[in-house]
Structures are given as structure tokens and as C-alpha cells.
Amino acid sequence: MKFFIDTANLDQIKEAQELGVLDGVTTNPSLMAKEGITGKENILKHYTAICDIVDGDVSAEVIATDFEGMIKEGEELAALHNQIVVKLPMIKDGIKACKYFSDKGIKTNVTLVFSAGQAILAAKAGATYVSPFIGRLDDISTDGLNLIEEIRYIYDNYAYNTEILAASVRHTMHIVNCAKIGADVMTGPLSAITGLIKHPLTDSGLAQFIADYQKGNN
Ligand code: E4P
Numbered sequence: 725m726k727f728f729i730d731t732a733n734l735d736q737i738k739e740a741q742e743l744g745v746l747d748g749v750t751t752n753p754s755l756m757a758k759e760g761i762t763g764k765e766n767i768l769k770h771y772t773a774i775c776d777i778v779d780g781d782v783s784a785e786v787i788a789t790d791f792e793g794m795i796k797e798g799e800e801l802a803a804l805h806n807q808i809v810v811k812l813p814m815i816k817d818g819i820k821a822c823k824y825f826s827d828k829g830i831k832t833n834v835t836l837v838f839s840a841g842q843a844i845l846a847a848k849a850g851a852t853y854v855s856p857f858i859g860r861l862d863d864i865s866t867d868g869l870n871l872i873e874e875i876r877y878i879y880d881n882y883a884y885n886t887e888i889l890a891a892s893v894r895h896t897m898h899i900v901n902c903a904k905i906g907a908d909v910m911t912g913p914l915s916a917i918t919g920l921i922k923h924p925l926t927d928s929g930l931a932q933f934i935a936d937y938q939k940g941n942n
């Protein structure tokens with residue numbers, strides 16, 4: 725399973741990249757705003773800065789909600805860097821734009837996906853990635869992981885090439901369960917990625933090893 729980090733924070737992206745397990749980055753307008761990145765020029769520069777840190781795909785979301793606007797914005801984003809993936813909302817014009825970009829060989833990520841039906845449409849439109857938001861489904865007492873399972877089943881039935889990008893991942897067990905189900909990618913915060921490192925038996929075992937070494941070497 726590929727690991728993407730879901731942030732626009734350059735320090736966190738660098739930290740994940742230096743860990744050596746990062747395959748890409750996802751952003752959204754809220755994450756950009758959280759970092760105080762405003763104005764078209766700054767936003768475009770920030771995407772380039774992210775691409776300069778990581779080796780993999782970087783999802784950059786369009787703001788337009790009409791077909792023509794999405795095409796104009798998406799083309800500008802795609803021209804920035806060959807790692808840019810145009811992120812499009814799961815609405816009618818988003819699907820049309822997804823088909824347009826996939827026909828042109830430009831990578832796409834269809835976002836704000838909350839049902840298997842939406843995921844089928846994204847695959848039919850040739851999306852590179854489909855982003856089901858598992859955390860937001862969990863937030864409203866609906867099983868987010870169950871949606872990943874459903875999409876995996878459907879995509880395998882037809883050998884769709886669209887990669888299932890489990891989004892809105894909030895914690896370590898989301899990551900572990902996504903891996904069990906067979907999500908292609910997960911995107912989550914740095915805390916969820918580094919949280920996978922932790923185990924009390926690792927810490928106590930290491931402390932013991934070091935103490936025993938010091939006994940024999942002092
Ligand atoms: C996906 O691409 C989104 O940026 C993201 O995962 C949303 O996560 P949230 O529900 O924690 O905001």
C-alpha cells in the first residue's frame with residue numbers, strides 16, 4: 725500500500741519524506757488555508773515547493789465547480805510539474821472533467837467520494853485515484869472501512885485501473901485496516917504514519933538491550 729501524507733505543511737512533508745516511506749502528498753483547499761497559503765500565485769508556488777520535496781504524486785485541487793473552470797484550472801495545475809495530479813470533486817462536471825483529463829493522459833484524483841456508486845463513476849471516467857473519505861463517514865456513525873471493502877470488491881470484478889486512495893484517515897488502525905482490505909493508497913496525517921512506529925514492548929526491549937550492553941562494556 726502506498727503512503728501519502730495529507731497536509732500542505734512543508735515541514736511535515738519533509739519529515740515524512742526523510743522517514744523514507746512517503747509515496748506522495750494530498751492537499752485540499754482547507755489544508756492550504758490552514759497553512760495560510762492564499763492567492764493564486766502563492767498557491768501555485770506552494771504546489772511546486774511540495775513537488776520539490778517528494779518524489780511521488782501531489783494532488784492539487786481545483787476550486788471551480790463548472791466544467792470550463794475545472795479544465796482551465798486543472799491545465800494550469802498540471803503544467804506546473806509532472807508530479808501534479810488534478811483533484812476534482814465528485815460532481816457532474818467533475819466527472820466530465822475527469823474524463824477530459826484522463827483522455828489527455830493527465831492524472832486525476834476524484835475526491836469527496838462517499839458511496840460505491842460514486843466510485844464506479846470515477847473509474848468509468850478513467851480516474852487515476854478515487855478518494856473515499858473514511859474518517860468523515862465514521863464521524864456520522866457509518867462504517868468508512870466498509871466502503872473501502874465495497875469499492876475493492878467492485879473494482880476487482882472489472883479490473884478497473886483506478887487506484888483506491890483511502891482518504892480522511894485519522895489514526896493508525898485506519899491504516900492497518902486499509903492495508904488488510906487492500907486499499908491501494910492511504911492518505912493521512914503525519915501523526916498516523918509515525919504512530920505506526922510505537923509499541924511499548926519495542927521501547928522496553930530496547931531499553932533492556934542498551935542497559936545490558938552497558939553492564940558488560942563499562
Ligand atoms: C483527501 O484527499 C482529503 O484531503 C482528506 O483526507 C480529508 O480528511 P479530513 O476528513 O480529515 O479533513
